[in-house]
Every structure is written in C-alpha cells, then in structure tokens.
Amino acid sequence: MIIYMLCEDQDVIEAMIEEAKKYTSQGKVADYIPALQYANQNSLAFAVYSDASTCTTAGNIEEQFTLQSISKVITLALALMDIGEEEVFSRVGMEPTGDPFNSIIKLETHSPSKPLNPMINAGALAVTSMIQGSTNDEKMNRLLDLVRKLTGNASISYNKEVAQSEYDTAFLNRSLCYFMKEHGVIEDNVESLLELYTKQCAIEVNCKDLARIGYVIANQGKVVNSEEQIIPLQIARILKTFMVTCGMYNASGEFAIRVGIPAKSGVSGGIMASIPNGMGIGIYGPALDEKGNSIAGMKLLEGLSKRYDLSIF
Numbered sequence: 001m002i003i004y005m006l007c008e009d010q011d012v013i014e015a016m017i018e019e020a021k022k023y024t025s026q027g028k029v030a031d032y033i034p035a036l037q038y039a040n041q042n043s044l045a046f047a048v049y050s051d052a053s054t055c056t057t058a059g060n061i062e063e064q065f066t067l068q069s070i071s072k073v074i075t076l077a078l079a080l081m082d083i084g085e086e087e088v089f090s091r092v093g094m095e096p097t098g099d100p101f102n103s104i105i106k107l108e109t110h111s112p113s114k115p116l117n118p119m120i121n122a123g124a125l126a127v128t129s130m131i132q133g134s135t136n137d138e139k140m141n142r143l144l145d146l147v148r149k150l151t152g153n154a155s156i157s158y159n160k161e162v163a164q165s166e167y168d169t170a171f172l173n174r175s176l177c178y179f180m181k182e183h184g185v186i187e188d189n190v191e192s193l194l195e196l197y198t199k200q201c202a203i204e205v206n207c208k209d210l211a212r213i214g215y216v217i218a219n220q221g222k223v224v225n226s227e228e229q230i231i232p233l234q235i236a237r238i239l240k241t242f243m244v245t246c247g248m249y250n251a252s253g254e255f256a257i258r259v260g261i262p263a264k265s266g267v268s269g270g271i272m273a274s275i276p277n278g279m280g281i282g283i284y285g286p287a288l289d290e291k292g293n294s295i296a297g298m299k300l301l302e303g304l305s306k307r308y309d310l311s312i313f
C-alpha cells in the first residue's frame with residue numbers, strides 16, 4: 001500500500017521536513033502559559049510508528065514537550081473506561097463548536113449549559129473531573145499508567161514547572177470551571193480540579209511517544225500482534241471521531257479537507273495523528289498559527305497526506 005512508503009522514503013521525508021520548516025518563522029510560540037515561551041521556534045520533529053516499531057523519524061526526535069490539549073484524548077479514554085459512555089456524554093456533548101478552544105460563549109448561549117465536546121477546554125475540564133480516584137495523586141497516577149501503556153515508555157511523567165506555570169495563570173480555565181460549577185456540570189473544588197488538569201496537560205513526551213499513542217488509537221486500541229487491549233475498540237473509535245470533528249480546534253473542518261486524517265493538536269506544538277488501521281504520527285513544531293495549531297506541522301501533514309494518499313475520505 002502506498003501509505004507504507006512513508007516508512008521507506010527517508011530522503012523524501014527529510015526534504016519535506018526542510019520545506020515545512022520554512023513556515024516556522026511565520027508562526028508564534030505560545031506564551032499565555034509562561035513556561036512554554038522558551039520553546040525553540042524553529043524546531044520541527046517527526047516520527048511514524050507502524051507494525052510495532054518506530055519506522056521513520058526526522059528532526060530532533062528526542063526533544064521533550066508537553067501534551068497540552070492532546071491529553072484531552074487520553075483523559076476522555078480514561079473517563080469512558082471508568083464510568084462508561086452514557087454517564088460521560090450526559091455531562092459533555094459530542095458537537096464541534098467552531099469557536100476557539102478556550103471560549104466560554106457556547107456555555108452561556110446553549111441550554112443546557114453542558115460543554116459541547118470533550119476537546120474544548122470546558123469539556124476537557126468536565127472530563128477530568130470524571131476520572132476516578134480518591135485523591136488527585138491517585139487520579140494522576142492512573143492517567144500516567146495509561147499514558148505509559150500507550151507509549152510503551154515506563155518513564156513518562158509530567159513537567160512540574162509547566163504544570164505550575166499554567167496553574168498560576170489559568171484565569172480563563174478557572175472562569176470556565178466556576179461557570180460550570182454554578183450550572184451543576186461539575187461539583188469539584190475548582191482549585192483541586194485545576195491542579196489535576198494542569199498536571200495532565202503537562203505530561204511530557206517526545207515525537208516517538210506521541211506516534212505510538214496515535215498508533216494504538218489507529219489500531220482499535222491495541223498494538224498489532226500483542227494480547228493487551230489497552231483501550232476498548234469502541235472507545236478507540238470514539239476518540240478518532242472526535243479527533244476528526246474537533247481535534248484541530250476551529251480549524252478542524254479545513255484540516256479534514258486538506259489533510260483528512262484523525263489528529264489532535266496542543267499549544268505546545270504537538271500534533272498526534274492516527275491513520276486508521278495503519279500508523280501513528282507524532283509531530284513537534286512549537287511555532288503556532290493564529291488558531292493555535294503547529295504551523296509547520298500542519299504544512300507537513302498536508303504534504304504527507306497528498307503525497308501518500310493518507311486521507312480517510
């Protein structure tokens with residue numbers, strides 16, 4: 001199949017990375033979380049995971065970055081495994097918003113005021129509040145265990161400095177929480193929920209780890225030829241669907257047309273993509289476009305999709 005050439009065309013991929021890298025100068029590193037501002041604007045790294053190994057890499061693939069919004073996919077998986085579809089979707093919806101990820105507007109104008117989907121901040125905060133455990137430490141450890149299984153990397157942890165930096169400045173996310181608490185969407189102590197959420201967003205990976213997570217989601221929740229079903233099939237399907245409809249914030253429609261691969265981005269500059277029944281892709285390029293997606297990462301994925309016919313549509 002043509003997509004498997006992705007694992008063989010090292011020279012072509014290197015050339016495509018160099019081409020996409022030119023766009024990094026047009027983007028901007030996120031600084032509303034102060035600790036993120038030190039990222040290297042010109043970085044672009046890429047890894048593909050297929051058939052139980054990393055098959056292609058380019059750029060500085062050892063560079064570590066935080067998951068940020070990509071963590072929303074994993075907490076959704078955990079909440080669905082913990083309390084089931086019916087309960088989760090009674091408290092968070094399934095529809096794209098067309099608004100920026102941190103917008104409060106639909107919470108106020110929609111009735112009932114439950115968040116429209118789990119990929120926007122309001123929805124993700126509500127999902128984080130559903131993770132089971134008697135303390136935040138226990139909840140965080142359960143989440144880290146899942147990320148370690150998904151990456152196959154037992155040393156995964158979170159970046160304390162980034163978590164603290166976001167916690168100290170998360171005024172908008174605090175507002176979303178208080179609004180939801182007023183309307184009975186969440187019952188948590190807001191500071192405690194934010195502590196867990198900011199740690200979740202600060203889970204640290206490299207491109208290879210990210211590609212492995214994308215691969216497991218692509219392959220219905222398991223590593224091919226292994227026994228362990230890390231995520232149930234139906235949940236892996238739900239995750240991919242949200243990645244298509246809401247994964248790239250309010251650029252998801254355009255991304256579906258130009259690239260056509262289930263994907264999720266984060267403001268640290270990560271993009272995780274899942275080619276159904278095929279490969280996982282991990283990209284890190286911290287220079288963002290105006291909607292908060294990695295500018296060079298988007299260009300790279302668009303180029304790859306065209307060249308290797310990766311669109312699922």
Ligand SMILES: NC(=O)CC[C@H](N)C(=O)O
Pocket residue numbers: 067068069070101102121166173201265266267268292
């Ligand atoms: N888009 C993102 O990656 C947002 C995640 C970030 N931690 C926030 O809540 O603002």
